[in-house]
Amino acid sequence: xxxxxxxxxxxxxxxxxxxxxxxxxxxxxxxxxxxxxxxxxxxxxxxxxxxxx
Amino acid sequence: xxxxxxxxxxxxxxxxxxxxxxxxxxxxxxxxxxxxxxxxxxxxxxxxxxxxxxxxxxxxxxxxxxxxxxxxxxxxxxxxxxxxxxxxxxxxxxxxxxxxxxxxxxxxxxxxxxxxxxxxxxxxxxxxxxxxxxxxxxxxxxxxxxxxxxxxxxxxxx
Numbered sequence: 487x488x489x490x491x492x493x494x495x496x497x498x499x500x501x502x503x504x505x506x507x508x509x510x511x512x513x514x515x516x517x518x519x520x521x522x523x524x525x526x527x528x529x530x531x532x533x534x535x536x537x538x539x
Numbered sequence: 540x541x542x543x544x545x546x547x548x549x550x551x552x553x554x555x556x557x558x559x560x561x562x563x564x565x566x567x568x569x570x571x572x573x574x575x576x577x578x579x580x581x582x583x584x585x586x587x588x589x590x591x592x593x594x595x596x597x598x599x600x601x602x603x604x605x606x607x608x609x610x611x612x613x614x615x616x617x618x619x620x621x622x623x624x625x626x627x628x629x630x631x632x633x634x635x636x637x638x639x640x641x642x643x644x645x646x647x648x649x650x651x652x653x654x655x656x657x658x659x660x661x662x663x664x665x666x667x668x669x670x671x672x673x674x675x676x677x678x679x680x681x682x683x684x685x686x687x688x689x690x691x692x693x694x695x696x697x
Contacts, residue, residue, distance in 0.1 A: 489541045491619050493586035494655045496648060496696060503651075505692045508682050510647040519677070 541660050545578035546571060549618055554610055561603050573600050576671040578618075583656055585620040589649055592674040601626065650674060655696050663690040 500506050512519055546555065555571075562570040577600040580593055593601075604611045605626055615623045627635075654675055658664065664686060669676050679689050 489619075489660075491541075491582050491586060492656065492659050493583065494652055494659055494697070496652050496655065500648060500651060500696065501644070503696065505678075505696070506647055506651055508678060509650050510643055512678060512681060513643045513647050513650070518681075 540662060541582075544575055545582060545618075546574050549578060549614060550574065551610065551614075554604070554607065554614070557607065558600060558603055562599075570600075572667065573597055573671065576668060577601050577604070579657070579661055581615070581624050582618060582620070583653070583660060585622055585624060586656070587649060587653065589646065591650075591653055592672075594671050594673050597671050651696070655693050658690065658693045659697065664693075 550558075555574075558574055559567045559570050562573075573596045576593070577597045580591065580597065580601070584591060604614065612623060615621075654664075654672075657672075661668075664672070664675055666686065669679070669686065675689070678684065679686065684692075
């Protein structure tokens with residue numbers, strides 16, 4: 487009944503993808519990113535084996 | 540794709556009641572939706588390293604689960620990862636490992652992998668669940684992208 491989790495590893499050619507470019511643009515503007523995340527109710531960044539601030 | 544709800548398969552009745560009570564006066568249905576998204580985070584997060592932005596509500600559920608140490612340990616053991624999902628503060632990591640931040644290109648690739656993996660494991664992002672994934676919602680807002688188009692772009696990467 488319990489399916490196994492699947493992680494999709496993307497190839498390096500994903501850098502040609504428009505969504506990748508948009509995410510990169512988003513990440514490169516940290517101030518806007520933080521403001522937008524805060525507006526969405528996010529106080530920080532949670533990680534898998536890492537943590538959250 | 541995962542069939543059914545993670546909370547139905549992995550959350551004990553006592554943990555469910557505990558979360559519902561701690562989150563009152565929030566409606567039980569909302570608490571269980573947030574719990575489902577938290578479990579989805581735990582279900583996939585051991586497969587990657589680095590930040591996965593979640594909203595405050597999902598983060599709160601994670602913190603509430605961690606406080607019940609024995610039950611949280613058992614929950615992690617019972618999930619497919621079968622390993623304890625640690626939590627550490629971003630501020631702590633800043634001091635413990637000053638180089639923990641990824642370069643933007645690597646982070647962008649991994650964020651995209653997370654979103655594609657989410658859709659593969661749990662189906663398309665919907666109005667009900669995207670509100671708990673701040674990064675995905677932020678992308679749609681910033682680039683004025685419909686949910687349908689966002690899901691389509693994610694599926695094109697498969």
